[in-house]
Amino acid sequence: MKRILLIFFTLFFSFQTSFAQKDSQFSNNGFNNIIHNPAYLGVNNKWNVSGLFRKQWIGLKGNSSISSFSLDFPFRIIRSHHGFGISFTKDEFGDDLKLKNTSVSLKYAIKANVLEGTFSFGISGCFVNQDFKGKGNISTLIDKSFRRFLANEMIKGDGNFDETNLIFDLGLGMFYTKNKYYFGLSINHLTTPSFFKTDNYEMKLKRQYNISAGLTYSISNRWELAPSVFAASDLDFYQVTGGVNCIFDKSYWIGMMYRQDDALGINIGIEFKNGMKFAYAYDLGVSEFSKKSNGSHELIGTYSFDIKINKQKYSSVRFL
Numbered sequence: 001m002k003r004i005l006l007i008f009f010t011l012f013f014s015f016q017t018s019f020a021q022k023d024s025q026f027s028n029n030g031f032n033n034i035i036h037n038p039a040y041l042g043v044n045n046k047w048n049v050s051g052l053f054r055k056q057w058i059g060l061k062g063n064s065s066i067s068s069f070s071l072d073f074p075f076r077i078i079r080s081h082h083g084f085g086i087s088f089t090k091d092e093f094g095d096d097l098k099l100k101n102t103s104v105s106l107k108y109a110i111k112a113n114v115l116e117g118t119f120s121f122g123i124s125g126c127f128v129n130q131d132f133k134g135k136g137n138i139s140t141l142i143d144k145s146f147r148r149f150l151a152n153e154m155i156k157g158d159g160n161f162d163e164t165n166l167i168f169d170l171g172l173g174m175f176y177t178k179n180k181y182y183f184g185l186s187i188n189h190l191t192t193p194s195f196f197k198t199d200n201y202e203m204k205l206k207r208q209y210n211i212s213a214g215l216t217y218s219i220s221n222r223w224e225l226a227p228s229v230f231a232a233s234d235l236d237f238y239q240v241t242g243g244v245n246c247i248f249d250k251s252y253w254i255g256m257m258y259r260q261d262d263a264l265g266i267n268i269g270i271e272f273k274n275g276m277k278f279a280y281a282y283d284l285g286v287s288e289f290s291k292k293s294n295g296s297h298e299l300i301g302t303y304s305f306d307i308k309i310n311k312q313k314y315s316s317v318r319f320l
Contacts, residue, residue: 025232025239026054026066027257027265027281027298034070034085036210036230037173037186038107038122042074042083046275050302056093057285057293064093072107073307083109083120094134103128109175117178122186124171128193132163167193169205180216185209206234222249243267262287263296275304 026035033040034050049071056064072085085107092100109122173186189205214228224247231240243257243265250271257265264286269279283296 025241025259025262026052027241027259027263027283027296028267028279028300033175033184033212034072034107035068035087035089036188036232037175037184037212038085038124038171039109039120039173039175039184039186041072041085041107041109041120041122042081042111043118043120043175043177043182044304045074046304046306047071047073048302048304050300052298052300054296054298056283056296058296059294060292063293064091066091081111083107083111083122098131098134100131101128102130109173114176115178117176117181120175122173122175124173126169126171127166128169129164129166132165167191169193173210182212182214184212206236208232208234216247223247224250226253226255257281259283265296277302277304 033043034048050069052066052068054066056066066089068087068089070085070087072083074081074083076082087105087107088103089105090100090102092098103126105124105126107122107124109120111118111120113119168191169188170190171186171188172190173184175184176182186209188208188210190207192204192207194204209232211231212229214226216224216226218224225244226247227242227244229240229242232238239260239262241257241259243255245253245255245267247253251273252271253267253269255267257267259265262285263283265281265283267279267281269277271277277300279300281298283298285293285295
């Protein structure tokens, strides 16, 4: 088995006889709140269409690619406010032995006014299809803290794999926003579904707990700073991503981010008055593994609009 393929599995399997797959990671987490947290639905009271493509670890054979598309919108039932959304996500990595996940998720949220702000509670149901095909062996090269690499082959020799599984998963979340502040908390994989199991090991999704928070404050009439943080943990593994965007005229921004023990990145973006936004991010690896690549690229586009054209507004970049 090629060494690079073994390294890929380190990002998805824990150093145990029971492997635990980790969720996909992103640089512009603010754009992906709908993926991590169903309570984010309808936070800007607009219809939102968004697409994302991320190519990770450029230059390494079998590198990872992630793509997603989502639609969400607000609606009212009598006097209560709600949100509904659907998202499609596909991620794959590997070469001779390839793992591909394709998921469809339906999300719902209800909103209420709390302490002069808006509180949302959301739930998501997700169907995930996983293809695990090819020839190779499964190994892990990293310790529990992801800080140094170890060589520990869990399956000796090469094997042929041709597994396809369909599972159902659940997630919960809450989101609170007031003025220029926001805070979110979500739990993914409540059902801890198992994809693949033998006598020696098991591939499953562990519960992942996510926290997001950020604020926007003005430093002049035309300039704003928007620091944010995103933290994820399955209680064995944890990772924190922090960053800050500098926003000009509420339309242009440039920022930096750091993902703990993994990457340092920059991002730029533009928001048009018609509700369209585009953002690009580049990550440069700093870990023992990721720094061997040529970095990662991430491109996102969103369009926010009202169903009543005469009341059309665009959403704020404070959630980036």
